[in-house]
Amino acid sequence: MGFYTIVESPGLSPAARRRARAAGPRAVAMRSDHHRLLAAAGFRDVTEIDVTDAFAATAAAWLAETEPHVEELARLEPPGAFAQRQADRRHMLAAIHAGLLRRVLLLARTDEGRRRRGIDATAPAFGRRQERA
Amino acid sequence: MTVRDELQARALFQQRYGNRPSLTARQIEQRVIGGDWGANGFTTMAQADTLAGGLGLSAADRLLDLGSGRGWPGLYLAARTGCRVVLADLPLEGLRVAADRAAEEGLAARTAVVVAAASGLPFRAGSFDAVIHTDVLC
Numbered sequence: 001m002g003f004y005t006i007v008e009s010p011g012l013s014p015a016a017r018r019r020a021r022a023a024g025p026r027a028v029a030m031r032s033d034h035h036r037l038l039a040a041a042g043f044r045d046v047t048e049i050d051v052t053d054a055f056a057a058t059a060a061a062w063l064a065e066t067e068p069h070v071e072e073l074a075r076l077e078p079p080g081a082f083a084q085r086q087a088d089r090r091h092m093l094a095a096i097h098a099g100l101l102r103r104v105l106l107l108a109r110t111d112e113g114r115r116r117r118g119i120d121a122t123a124p125a126f127g128r129r130q131e132r133a
Numbered sequence: 134m135t136v137r138d139e140l141q142a143r144a145l146f147q148q149r150y151g152n153r154p155s156l157t158a159r160q161i162e163q164r165v166i167g168g169d170w171g172a173n174g175f176t177t178m179a180q181a182d183t184l185a186g187g188l189g190l191s192a193a194d195r196l197l198d199l200g201s202g203r204g205w206p207g208l209y210l211a212a213r214t215g216c217r218v219v220l221a222d223l224p225l226e227g228l229r230v231a232a233d234r235a236a237e238e239g240l241a242a243r244t245a246v247v248v249a250a251a252s253g254l255p256f257r258a259g260s261f262d263a264v265i266h267t268d269v270l271c
Contacts, residue, residue: 001263001264001265002184002187002188002263002264003265003266003267003269004176004180004184004267004268026138047187049187054175054179055175058165058166058175058177059175062161062165062173065161065164065165069161072157073155073158076152076154076155076158077149077152078145078148078149081145081149085173103175105180105184105187107184112259113262116262117189
């Protein structure tokens with residue numbers, strides 16, 4: 001399994017967590033964390049790659065590229081939807097720059113997945129680690 | 134997510150996917166994430182490639198893309214790696230666009246689309262070699 005997801009940064013104060021949750025997508029407010037959920041679902045070989053720098057760049061690029069075409073793009077969506085998304089993007093970008101939000105790629109395998117890939121069952125799991133991509 | 138939230142989200146995406154992206158929108162998407170799949174999330178072409186590499190996707194694999202929208206990045210990964218792909222999402226309009234794109238790209242024989250929620254997938258265990266979702270939990 002592999003997925004990109006946005007999470008709140010670790011070690012935030014309660015007030016900062018509230019700001020992160022307000023600025024991020026709804027799932028940022030999840031009560032558990034992805035590593036626990038993956039473990040509960042039988043995944044034990046988990047890699048986490050931090051892609052927050054790319055997240056900030058992409059969020060900024062969406063704003064910069066769409067701003068000159070606001071009127072045209074807004075006509076393609078329900079009334080107010082585009083304006084709301086632009087506001088959400090600005091809010092999210094500010095939260096990224098404030099260190100409140102991160103984006104990560106999570107890769108995980110089950111024992112069955114390891115067998116299918118021909119990975120030795122005794123090989124150590126690569127476990128939780130931080131990388132940059 | 135409440136049932137009301139889910140219905141609102143589904144209605145929004147149905148309307149969005151029902152509108153064909155304009156030339157301007159496709160050009161913007163190309164500049165921001167490197168593709169023209171009608172996506173507006175944060176997964177770039179380079180990140181889709183990283184995902185394929187991390188999962189070790191190959192032509193022998195069966196891939197499930199949850200919340201696939203108009204087919205990004207599941208269809209792209211099928212084209213790039215040769216894998217078979219099932220695209221699953223709730224808005225039928227996005228899956229229609231994805232199915233058309235699969236036909237245009239010569240991927241129809243390796244592509245299936247399914248209207249299904251991730252919380253109740255109509256597949257037996259072990260049906261897939263890899264499962265992905267991008268910009269779904271966001």
